[in-house]
Amino acid sequence: MNRRNAIKRLGALAAAAAIGSTGLVGASGMITENKGFMKILAINGSSRKHGNTGDMIDVVLSELSELGHTVERIDFAGHTINPCKACFACAGKRNCVFSDDIFREVYERMTEADVIIIGSPTYSADVSSTIKAVIERASVVSDTNPGMFRHKIGAGIVVGRRAGTMNALDTINRFFLNKEMFVAGSTYWNIAYGRLPGEALNDAEGVATMRNLGKNIAWLLSRLA
Secondary structure, eight states, rough: OOOHHHHHTTTOOOOOOOSSSSSHHHEEEEEEEHHHHHHHHEEOOOSOOOOOHHHHHHHHHHHTTTOOOOOEEEEEETTTOOOOOOOOOOTTTSOOOOOOOOHHHHHHHHHSSSSSEEEEEEETTTTHHHHHHHHHHHHHHHHHHHTTTTEEEEEEEEEESOOOOOHHHHHHHHHHHHOOOOOOOOOSEEEOSSSSSTGGGGGGHHHHHHHHHHHHHHHHHHOOO
């Protein structure tokens, strides 16, 4: 069975995908929209748009889209997120003042979402550089404009070949916790293992963990709605 059919079998592509017309989504991600209850934003921090991290994100999103929630996935493959300049000019402006990359639009989508899912491969025992840049810049903007992520739901997803996955997951979770968000967990750490594209789908425990993560996010949404 090839990788695409395996994803379909898992139900990860159960909802029809509609490619957005805006620059960010059209170039780097997909939107699956339903007449749903809540907005779920998934950020794929992998340098590979169709890699293991994206596969695991799709497994989680399938559980949510089937319930009617609106899900959106942004892929960072092909994009560079510049590091924070620590100028604090964002104070009172509710977004970064620099528009030389896609961060401003990503941050706006984050503030609009009820659920933020951040997925990353494990590079050098931590998250990818693009995810790290987003976390650092989003932290400064939200610190200078308090409460922008308060009471949202956050979930981290990490894929690795072998070691360093816990460090990467901790980096994502600390961002959520420091922003007054509710962090969703699963039956095990939100981690799957694989190296080449498609290999994580063979990690049965990892896939089951992602499915259950989607169910737990849905449960939280039902309690917080």
